Structure formats: C-alpha cells, structure tokens
Amino acid sequence: MRLSVQPDPFDMGAELNRFTNDASGAGAIVSFGGIVRDDTGTMTALELEHYPGMTEKAIGQIAQQARDRWQLHDVLIIHRYGRLQVGAPIMMVATAARHRKDAFEAADFLMDYLKSRAPFWKKEHGAEGTSWVDAKDSDEAALNRW
Amino acid sequence: MRLSVQPDPFDMGAELNRFTNDASGAGAIVSFGGIVRDDTGTMTALELEHYPGMTEKAIGQIAQQARDRWQLHDVLIIHRYGRLQVGAPIMMVATAARHRKDAFEAADFLMDYLKSRAPFWKKEHGAEGTSWVDAKDSDEAALNRW
Amino acid sequence: MTVDLVYFAWVRERIGVARETVTTTARTPADLIAELSARDPRYGAAFGDVSALRVAIDQELSDFDTPLENAKEVAFFPPMTGG
Amino acid sequence: MTVDLVYFAWVRERIGVARETVTTTARTPADLIAELSARDPRYGAAFGDVSALRVAIDQELSDFDTPLENAKEVAFFPPMTGG
Numbered sequence: 001m002r003l004s005v006q007p008d009p010f011d012m013g014a015e016l017n018r019f020t021n022d023a024s025g026a027g028a029i030v031s032f033g034g035i036v037r038d039d040t041g042t043m044t045a046l047e048l049e050h051y052p053g054m055t056e057k058a059i060g061q062i063a064q065q066a067r068d069r070w071q072l073h074d075v076l077i078i079h080r081y082g083r084l085q086v087g088a089p090i091m092m093v094a095t096a097a098r099h100r101k102d103a104f105e106a107a108d109f110l111m112d113y114l115k116s117r118a119p120f121w122k123k124e125h126g127a128e129g130t131s132w133v134d135a136k137d138s139d140e141a142a143l144n145r146w
Numbered sequence: 147m148r149l150s151v152q153p154d155p156f157d158m159g160a161e162l163n164r165f166t167n168d169a170s171g172a173g174a175i176v177s178f179g180g181i182v183r184d185d186t187g188t189m190t191a192l193e194l195e196h197y198p199g200m201t202e203k204a205i206g207q208i209a210q211q212a213r214d215r216w217q218l219h220d221v222l223i224i225h226r227y228g229r230l231q232v233g234a235p236i237m238m239v240a241t242a243a244r245h246r247k248d249a250f251e252a253a254d255f256l257m258d259y260l261k262s263r264a265p266f267w268k269k270e271h272g273a274e275g276t277s278w279v280d281a282k283d284s285d286e287a288a289l290n291r292w
Numbered sequence: 293m294t295v296d297l298v299y300f301a302w303v304r305e306r307i308g309v310a311r312e313t314v315t316t317t318a319r320t321p322a323d324l325i326a327e328l329s330a331r332d333p334r335y336g337a338a339f340g341d342v343s344a345l346r347v348a349i350d351q352e353l354s355d356f357d358t359p360l361e362n363a364k365e366v367a368f369f370p371p372m373t374g375g
Numbered sequence: 376m377t378v379d380l381v382y383f384a385w386v387r388e389r390i391g392v393a394r395e396t397v398t399t400t401a402r403t404p405a406d407l408i409a410e411l412s413a414r415d416p417r418y419g420a421a422f423g424d425v426s427a428l429r430v431a432i433d434q435e436l437s438d439f440d441t442p443l444e445n446a447k448e449v450a451f452f453p454p455m456t457g458g
Contacts, residue, residue, distance in 0.1 A: 013157075016162055025183065104257075116455055119457070204353075263372065281370070
C-alpha cells in the first residue's frame with residue numbers, strides 16, 4: 001500500500017500501471033485523478049496547505065477504513081501540497097479488487113473522506129489576489145452515504 | 147470521444163494520460179480497468195467472442211446514454227476481443243467531468259451496461275478444457291440501479 | 293421472407309454454424325425458434341431454455357415477441373458477459 | 376498546562392502566527408477559544424464563528440468540548456478542502 005503526501009508532480013498513468021502490475025490477481029482497478037481546474041479563467045495557481053504529521057495519519061486511517069470495509073487487494077493514495085499549476089494533477093487514488101463493485105465503492109469512499117477529513121486547505125491565486133476555497137456543505141453531506 | 151473494439155493489448159496508463167490531457171478543463175478523471183483473472187489457478191487463456199457491428203453500435207449507445215445523463219467532458223471505452231492472457235487488460239473505461247460525482251457515477255454506469263448489454267461472451271481455456279462464463283444474476287440486477 | 297441468422301458462444305457451438313440464411317414465415321423470434329426446433333434437433337439443443345437466450349433483431353437487443361417485420365439479420369446468443 | 380497551538384489557512388492568517396506555545400487552565404478547546412479571545416482581538420477575528428472552525432487534539436479531529444487532558448498540540452483550522 002503506497003500513501004504519499006508530496007509537493008512534486010506525478011505521472012498518473014505510470015502510477016496506475018505500477019499499481020496494476022503490483023496488484024496481481026485483482027480483476028478490477030479503479031482510479032480517480034484530481035486536476036487543478038480554473039473555473040473563473042483568472043486563476044494563476046492553486047496553493048495547497050496541509051498539516052504535516054496529521055495529514056499522513058489521517059490518510060492512513062482513511063485507507064485502513066476502506067480496507068476494513070471492502071475486499072481490496074491494494075490501495076494507492078498520492079496527494080500533493082504546495083503551489084500547483086492549472087492543469088496539473090492534485091491527487092489520485094486507486095483501488096484494486098477482485099470485483100468491480102468493491103473497487104468502485106472503495107475509491108468513491110476514499111475520495112469523500114479525503115475531501116473532508118484529510119487536513120488540506122486550498123487557496124486560489126489569481127490576477128485579483130488570493131482567496132481560500134470554502135468547503136461545500138455537499139462534501140460534508142457526502143460522508144453520510146457511508 | 148474514443149470508443150475502440152480491438153484484439154490488441156493496450157497500455158492503460160498511457161491511455162489514461164492521453165485521455166486526461168485531452169479533457170482540458172475537467173477536474174475529475176475516473177478510470178476502470180478490467181484484468182484477466184485466474185480464479186481457479188488452472189486457466190491458460192480467456193477467449194472473448196463478440197458480435198462485430200452490434201458491438202460498436204451497443205458501445206456507442208451506452209456511451210451516449212452516459213453523456214445524456216451526466217455532465218461529462220469526455221468518455222473513453224476500449225474493449226478487447228480474441229484470446230487474452232492471464233494478467234492482461236481486457237478493457238477500460240474513463241470519464242472526465244468537472245465534478246467527481248458525475249465522473250464516478252458515469253464510469254460505474256458504463257461498466258454495468260458494458261457487462262450486460264455489450265455483445266461479448268467469455269470462454270475460459272484451462273488444462274481440463276474450455277467453458278463458457280455464465281452471466282451472473284447480480285450483473286443483470288445491477289442495471290436496476292440506474 | 294429470407295433472413296440471415298447469426299449465433300454466438302454456446303448457441304453457435306450447439307447449432308454448429310455461425311451464420312445461415314433461412315426462408316421462413318415466422319413473424320417473431322419466438323416463431324423462428326419453434327420453426328427451427330421442429331426442423332432439426334440441433335436447434336432444440338440450442339434453444340431449449342429460452343430464459344438462457346437473448347435475441348437481437350438487426351443488431352438491436354429485442355424481445356422474443358418483437359415483430360420481425362423486414363428484419364435482415366436475427367442473432368441468438370446467451371446473456372452477454374462483457375466488461 | 377503548557378500546550379502548542381497550531382493554526383492553518385485563514386485561521387493562521389488572522390492570528391498572524393502558524394504556531395505558538397501557551398500556558399492555560401483550559402480543559403477543552405472551547406475553553407481555550409474563550410481564554411484566547413479575551414486576550415487579544417486577533418483571536419476573536421479567527422474564532423468568531425465556531426461553526427466555521429475545526430479542531431484537532433494531538434492530530435486527531437475532535438470536538439470543541441473534548442477534554443484536552445494532557446494534550447501536547449491543539450490545532451485550529453477551517454473545514455478541510457482536500458481531494
């Protein structure tokens with residue numbers, strides 16, 4: 001199980017292939033990739049602040065919850081912090097399972113929990129200054145699905 | 147939108163990277179990959195028969211249904227046929243959306259429909275002969291979720 | 293009418309051919325199955341359990357009582373196992 | 376007791392430091408917020424709307440009335456926006 005909190009960019013396809021090769025015996029691989037999106041057309045960069053120490057702990061707990069709950073061969077979580085460019089990967093998760101239902105549900109669960117329970121905060125940098133991204137009520141509500 | 151029915155293997159990571167690069171503006175990319183799995187420990191190959199003509203038509207209809215139903219930037223479907231080795235990729239889908247919910251649901255939907263509505267049939271080749279893989283009642287039931 | 297019949301997976305194996313052209317007065321796939329099964333036991337072996345069969349008319353998944361009308365191609369096969 | 380306080384995102388910006396060590400008699404995060412807000416308006420600006428705040432005690436997400444006990448590190452921050 002690889003869980004990485006890192007400032008550096010990563011190659012999503014190469015990570016997916018490595019994960020798939022290592023998860024021998026799994027029939028179903030689901031991945032999610034998050035990309036820096038510029039909704040306003042004026043964003044120059046996205047800055048991710050995090051809580052070193054707690055971040056790794058929280059991600060480890062979230063991954064363990066997924067493994068306790070679904071039949072998984074393996075889990076991958078990569079999450080970046082620092083200053084990211086528009087179009088760059090922010091994070092990815094991947095799940096490997098015998099059956100597709102486990103792989104899909106676990107990846108969906110991981111994303112909901114990483115969104116609201118991993119200590120990251122996003123700040124948008126634009127031509128007109130900076131602003132913190134507010135958490136959405138719908139993200140907190142999404143946790144009730146599980 | 148790339149929909150491919152092909153005998154040749156493909157590089158899942160390279161396909162995911164190409165898809166992600168092309169889907170500019172999407173914040174969420176979900177992929178599913180199916181790998182040939184040997185449950186019995188005696189399988190030497192998996193043979194996929196399909197219905198040329200109808201396969202392409204059915205996959206096109208399924209992709210269109212997903213695009214009508216969710217807000218998607220793009221959809222990728224690759225499905226192989228012919229004789230496949232254990233551990234080889236069988237197929238993949240990927241969805242690109244602004245929001246993760248659309249990307250997850252659409253990928254899950256595509257898989258349920260490809261499973262039971264695209265004209266493929268699997269035959270396992272093993273040391274003791276060959277056998278057709280039966281459809282599962284649970285696969286048909288999964289369609290009722292949508 | 294004259295129609296092309298195509299078979300897949302174990303339906304094809306039991307009938308022994310992948311494709312054939314037949315002249316028929318059948319108005320639905322169910323009629324076709326009855327007509328063919330009366331002709332030769334190979335069809336009975338393939339079509340015996342209709343709940344394990346699916347049918348496509350001109351490459352669209354259909355029901356056994358869907359009118360054939362001017363169908364050019366009718367396909368019989370087991371439930372699909374893609375993905 | 377002596378405890379390290381850490382702040383993130385706009386909580387950090389409003390308080391003006393990322394980390395500080397305080398001596399306190401507070402028994403819960405809620406007590407701490409009240410105590411600090413009475414000391415300096417910077418804390419009032421950061422802690423004014425508790426519904427927009429989250430707290431972690433020794434790096435575990437906690438409630439505002441969770442006992443601090445022998446906590447070494449208490450963190451205040453806005454709702455998280457990972458993923």
